[in-house]
Amino acid sequence: MIFSSDNWAGASAPVSEALTRHASGLVPAYGNDPLTDAVTRRFSQIFERDVAVFFVATGTAANALALSAYARPGGVIFSHQSAHIQVDECGAPEYFTGGGKLRGLPGANGKIDPADLIRLMGEHPDGNPMHGQVSAVSISQATECGTVYRPDEIRALAEAAHARGIPLHMDGARFANAVAFLGLSPAEVTWKAGVDVLSFGATKNGCWCAEAVIFFNPDSALQFAYLRKRAGHLFSKSRFAAAQFEGYLADGHWLANAGHANAMARRLAQGLEAAGNRLAWPVEANEVFPVLSRATIARLRAAGALFYEWPADGVDPDQSAVRLVASFATDPADVDRFVAVAAG
Ligand SMILES: Cc1ncc(COP(=O)(O)O)c(C=O)c1O
Incomplete structure (x- = not known):
């Protein structure tokens, strides 16, 4: 009767088998291997558009690095007050964004309300260095309360963020659970609803150690390879991160x-x-x-x-x-x- 967390579970069979399948032989390191390429193409298929994909080791790294891609001096990031980035990441988002400030919002069922978000962002008007500058909005899907944002709820938050010229980040540590609940396509619950960057979690749901940062507009990711390497998250044996995703994403597993x-x-x-x-x-x-x-x-x-x-x-x-x-x-x-x- 172990209900402590989903990351207490091991790796599921198709993931372990994929790791074994790709364990032998010599292939180029640092993500230049054919399997990393193939998995990147698979993500583009799943999301129905060309995406930029970067494997990292943990959900914390995915979130903090995704947010760092949009960092601004004096940057302010908005999320629910119970968000993992607020309470469970030991200051990693602040650290990786070079001192970004995190502002937490209340909200029923672990979700942010767009009116509250607009009001709080209003405390950081453009052009006033005293209050810093808005830099990103982050939502968790599924939320830390186990609830799931509907596409129209995501769209309203994305519109509020975009109206201030900043991106909507989705912490998808439990993205698969949210997609399975909604019964919608991954595209419908992300970029089609206005999400700019996704932390695609897989560790909790059957992988051993596989997370990916997914940019829906690859132009936003041009500097990201440097941010990831600087943070120590470029796997030399990238094929093993890729192998896990291969097994994980095959046949709707x-x-x-x-x-x-x-x-x-x-x-x-x-x-x-x-x-x-x-x-x-x-x-x-x-x-x-x-x-x-x-x-x-x-x-x-x-x-x-x-x-x-x-x-x-x-x-x-x-x-x-x-x-x-x-x-x-x-x-x-x-x-x-x-x-x-x-x-x-
Ligand atoms: C909502 C949420 N985001 C992100 C994470 C990623 O955490 P970790 O850095 O432990 O992989 C978790 C894990 O508990 C989580 O629950």
Whole structure:
């Protein structure tokens, strides 16, 4: 009953097999190998346009480097206050952007409201060095609350960002889960809705260590090779990052993995709700945030369940919200056992 995080799961079989398949032989280093080329073309196919693709090792690197591509002196980056870039990246976005300031917005269900965004960006008018200059808006898809932005919500935020001449960045650590939930094409939920740059996460959903920064307008990426190398994220054996993506993206495997994780989260949510537990946020991707009594939490822990307590509003002192994350490797029997123990 391990629901601590989706990155506790290992690599899925097609990914491991791809790594093994490409393990022997000599090919050029530093991304000049045919497989890196082929995977880049595959990304362009998946997104239905030519994209610039850069592999990096972690989601934090993807986010911080993507934002650094748009850095300005005194730059200000806007995101939800619970965003991973705000609370879980140890200042990497600030560091990589040369001192960029992060401003967090409140917002129901982990999402930013366009009116709030416009108001907050208004505190940083162009031409006033006292307040710095707007440099990017970042959203997480799926959000840190396990919810998913709809294309019209993304479009409204993109329009607000573009009206100020800045890009919309998407932290897609759980992009596959969001796409699987929406049932739309990757293009529809990114560039067609106004996203300029995407941190395409794959580690949580079946890869061993594979993340990519994807620029929908390759002209925006002209300096990025230097930013990535300077940050130490140019893999010399790039073929192994590429191999993981080859296995991950083949035959819809990435969406099948995400579909399973999402289904396991729904099953957890339905079971817990049926037993009378409230959920802090709607379950749309692969995360569930039930509000449980402390006695229930103790009973679950005693039965061996692993999960984290999580901050949420409106929780009584004798209760806590917890975060349960399902993955491609989640066993339905574990879900059912968790629900049964929670029910007492
Ligand atoms: C929303 C979100 N973004 C980005 C990341 C990437 O983090 P890491 O640097 O651990 O790969 C995570 C991982 O927990 C995440 O949940």
